[in-house]
Amino acid sequence: MKLKNKVAVITGAALGYKDGGPSIGSAIAFKFAKEGAKIVVVDILEQMGKKTAKKINETGGTAIFVKADVSKTEEVKNVIKITKDRFNQLNCLVNCAASYEGDIFHNVVDTPEKDWNNTININLNGYFRFTKYSIPLILKSGGGSIINISSDAAFQVTKDFCVYPVTKAAINSLTRTLAVDFAPKIRTNAICPGFVKIANSENDRTPEELQKWIDGIAKKYPLKRVCSVEEIANTALFLASDEASYINGQCISVDGGYLISDTHDF
């Protein structure tokens, strides 16, 4: 067991809101629990967040669900208080919660200010808040690891989609800053996925439409398939474990070689 006697807070760890299918955060929660960590599942989605915790508890692990909006400081502080009261330690924080809501598929001129601010407040400031209020407890617990779920969008932009890549690039910079400021007690790294198939990718597509859409995306990847949530969870487990004991301040693309290839131009 790679995370025996550890406690992990994972934000955005509810199962997919459409049908309880996979999300990246829930896959990380299941993986960490299987490796012995006690999990604090955090999300705004109460029903699906409780489902993640229930599934862990039913399969021999230990998890609690705490409902919190990462954009609200008092709710974030409450998660850390509950973690301390319940487990009296925190060894790993995984910042994963992000929102794609609002009128954000635009260039800078056309993006409404309120949607820009809302995305920054959840996707970037949410990581800042959770990190800020977790660090004292991680240090008190003897140190640990912070993992920020970022994106290849931190390195590469898409036309008419400006605010999301801005948050991910800033998360990578935050990752490096934390890696310097809080080493040697805390190692901080980021995972930058390419396209990952999650339950919520399905939107309102029929199964046939969904397959066609995913096949089209997969063609652009050197590995000729898209990433699974388990492959992101495997990377998170590695980074959280002692096997990554000398890895600090890295922003690791888990994208099947997408960014370094030119296949997406064809």
Ligand SMILES: NC(=O)c1ccc[n+]([C@@H]2O[C@H](COP(=O)([O-])OP(=O)(O)OC[C@H]3O[C@@H](n4cnc5c(N)ncnc54)[C@H](O)[C@@H]3O)[C@@H](O)[C@H]2O)c1
């Ligand atoms: N799926 C992909 O292709 C992909 C690619 C690159 C990066 N990512 C990143 O992976 C992470 C997880 O996303 P996902 O793909 O599993 O999507 P998802 O929508 O299934 O998961 C995001 C979770 O965050 C929660 N959330 C949203 N706003 C919140 C808030 N204010 N407070 C608390 N929780 C909130 C949602 O309820 C949801 O459960 C995100 O950071 C995303 O940017 C995903």
